[in-house]
Amino acid sequence: MSKVFLALQLSDDSRSIVDALLADNPNAVLEEQPAMVKINGEGRLTLKRASVEERMGRAFDLQELHLSLITLSGNIDETDDEFTLSWGR
Numbered sequence: 001m002s003k004v005f006l007a008l009q010l011s012d013d014s015r016s017i018v019d020a021l022l023a024d025n026p027n028a029v030l031e032e033q034p035a036m037v038k039i040n041g042e043g044r045l046t047l048k049r050a051s052v053e054e055r056m057g058r059a060f061d062l063q064e065l066h067l068s069l070i071t072l073s074g075n076i077d078e079t080d081d082e083f084t085l086s087w088g089r
Contacts (some may be wrong), residue, residue, distance in 0.1 A: 001088040004045050005073030007038040013056065014068040033051035045074070049074060049084040 008014040014037070021039050022028050024046060039045065046074040052060045061084050074085030 003040055003042060004072075004085040004087050005027060006038045006045065006072040006085060007036055007070040008068040010035055011068055013064065015054040017047065017052055017065060019055050019067065021045060024048050024051050041085070043088065044084065044086045046085075048071055049081050051082060053069055 008017060018030065018037055022030060025039075025041055025044075027042055028045060029040045031040065037089060047062070047065065049060055049062050052062075062078065062080065065083060072085060072089050077084040077086065
């Protein structure tokens with residue numbers, strides 16, 4: 001499999017997104033850099049709306065991800081409840 005990743009600007013909202021990604025993707029690897037974080041995954045990463053809402057303590061529209069997003073790698077599959085990056089089948 002190949003790696004997928006997404007990089008986010010550091011903010012209060014992105015910290016909740018990162019926490020949710022790491023909780024829902026046990027094989028994800030966090031790379032912290034000044035002013036940004038990068039989350040790497042082997043083959044697939046899935047961000048669940050409910051997981052982010054739990055950490056933020058408010059409703060979260062997955063489109064809000066784009067406010068913090070710097071770059072990503074992988075094929076995107078997006079619903080109202082999940083944002084998934086994958087590589088291959």
